[in-house]
Each structure stands twice: as structure tokens, then as C-alpha cells.
Amino acid sequence: MKTFKIGRTSVSVFIGDITTWTGDIIVNAANSGLLGGKGVDGAIHSAGGPEIMEQCMEIRKQQGGCPPGNAVITGAGNLPAQHIIHTVGPIWEGGGRREEHTLAECYRNSLLLxxxxxxxxxxxxxxxxxxxxxxxxxxxxxxxxxxxxxxEEDLPDNRLERIDFICFSPENEELYAHWLEQFIQEKEAQI
Structure with missing residues (x-):
């Protein structure tokens, strides 16, 4: 595990199973229908139990799903977290359909929630x-x-002490750790 400080928040990167993570909120890479799916979405729904899907169905009734870049919150069912934030990432279509903006909004909206x-x-x-x-x-x-x-916005209500990036592969862990190391070095060089 690699850990870095950004302001008062610790940011860690490691390989693991997000369904076993203990903390306040797990972010789910959901689909816009909030119907469960494959990958991390399927793993979260499977491990968390039917309560998560029931809450997703309530959200669907209220707002018809979750558009890409947006985020909604449910309980965590049987998972060791308190809540799940479901966010819908972009489907990659070559980069010309605002995928970068949509992906950034996933992270921003999840953090704001x-x-x-x-x-x-x-x-x-x-x-x-x-x-x-x-x-x-x-x-x-x-x-x-x-x-x-x-x-860096230093939002007044921000009480986040820990952000963990739980990677599925060594390749992703290495990418995230390398990026964070460079970020920290650049910040230190500015001081």
C-alpha cells in the first residue's frame, strides 16, 4: 500500500477487494439503470445483498436512474461500509464524446455527496x-x-480523512502510485 497526504487527507492506493473494505463509503461503478451488472458493480450487489437493489429501485422510481457523471447514495446492505455511492462512468468511445469530463464528474460528484x-x-x-x-x-x-x-478547494464541510483507491490489477496500482508520487514531488518543489 502506498499512502500520500493531500492537505489533511490521506490518499492510499492498493490492490484489494472493495467489497471487504471497511469505512464510511464505497463507490460503485454502476450503470445508468442502477440495475447491477458485471465487474465491480456485480461484485458489490452480490456481496451486499438485495437491500442495495431495493434502494436502487426506489431511486429509479424517483428519478429514473443515474445519468453518466452523476452519483446517488444507498445503504451498504451486508457490506462493512456505511453507504454506497453509485456513479456512472463514461463508456470509452475514443475520447471525442466528453468522456474525460464525465469521468471527472464521477469522482467530483461522489466526493461532494x-x-x-x-x-x-x-x-x-x-x-x-x-x-x-x-x-x-x-x-x-x-x-x-x-x-x-x-x-485543494478546502470545502468548509469536508471531513474526509481518508480516500482509498482500491485497484483490481497491479498495473492500475502502479499507475496510481506513480501519479501520486509525481504529484507530491511537484507540490513539494513549489514550496
């Missing part, structure tokens, strides 16, 4: 890099820029 509910810890998967096909290195860049930008 976590701050709104007073979370102190949150865990992210590598959103859109699985079946949605977003290339891993650009997705890492977008994710970490969005997170660090929000942390």
Missing part, C-alpha cells in the same frame, strides 16, 4: 476501466486530478 453526508473515509474502484473500456493511464490521470482538485 460523501462530504454532504459527513463521511470521513471513501473507497474508489478504477471507474470505467473495465467493461466500459476507458484506457487505464488516462483514467488514472482524470481520477487523481479530479480528487486532488477537489481536496
Amino acid at each position: 460523501a462530504i454532504e453526508v459527513g463521511a470521513r473515509s471513501i473507497a474508489f474502484p478504477n471507474i470505467s476501466t473495465g467493461i466500459y473500456g476507458y484506457p487505464k493511464a488516462p483514467a488514472c490521470d482524470v481520477a487523481l486530478k479530479a480528487v486532488t482538485k477537489l481536496l
Whole structure:
């Protein structure tokens, strides 16, 4: 595990199973229908039990799903977290359909929702890099820029102490750790 400080928030990167993570909020890489699916979405719904789907169905009744870039929150069912934030990443179509903006909004809106509910810890998967096909290195860049930008805003209600990026593969872990190391070095060089 690699851990870095951004302001007062610790940002960690490691390989793991997001369904076993203990903390306040797990972020789910959901689909816009909030109907469960494959990859991390399927794993979260399977491990969390039917309560999560029931709450997703209530959200569907109220607002008809969750558009790409947006985020909604449910309980965590049987998972060791308190809540799940479901966000819908972009499907990669070559980069010309505002995929970067949409992916950045996933991270920003998830963090803003976590701050709104007073979370102190949150865990992210590598959103859109699985079946949605977003290339891993650009997705890492977008994710970490969005997170660090929000942390630098110094929002008054932000109580986040810990942000964990839980990677599925060694390749993603290496990308995220390398990016964070460079970010920290650049910040230190500015001081």
C-alpha cells in the first residue's frame, strides 16, 4: 500500500477487494439503470445483498436512474461500509464524446455527496476501466486530478480523512502510485 497526504487527507492506493473494505463509503461503478451488472458493480450487489437493489429501485422510481457523471447514495446492505455511492462512468468511445469530463464528474460528484453526508473515509474502484473500456493511464490521470482538485478547494464541510483507491490489477496500482508520487514531488518543489 502506498499512502500520500493531500492537505489533511490521506490518499492510499492498493490492490484489494472493495467489497471487504471497511469505512464510511464505497463507490460503485454502476450503470445508468442502477440495475447491477458485471465487474465491480456485480461484485458489490452480490456481496451486499438485495437491500442495495431495493434502494436502487426506489431511486429509479424517483428519478429514473443515474445519468453518466452523476452519483446517488444507498445503504451498504451486508457490506462493512456505511453507504454506497453509485456513479456512472463514461463508456470509452475514443475520447471525442466528453468522456474525460464525465469521468471527472464521477469522482467530483461522489466526493461532494460523501462530504454532504459527513463521511470521513471513501473507497474508489478504477471507474470505467473495465467493461466500459476507458484506457487505464488516462483514467488514472482524470481520477487523481479530479480528487486532488477537489481536496485543494478546502470545502468548509469536508471531513474526509481518508480516500482509498482500491485497484483490481497491479498495473492500475502502479499507475496510481506513480501519479501520486509525481504529484507530491511537484507540490513539494513549489514550496
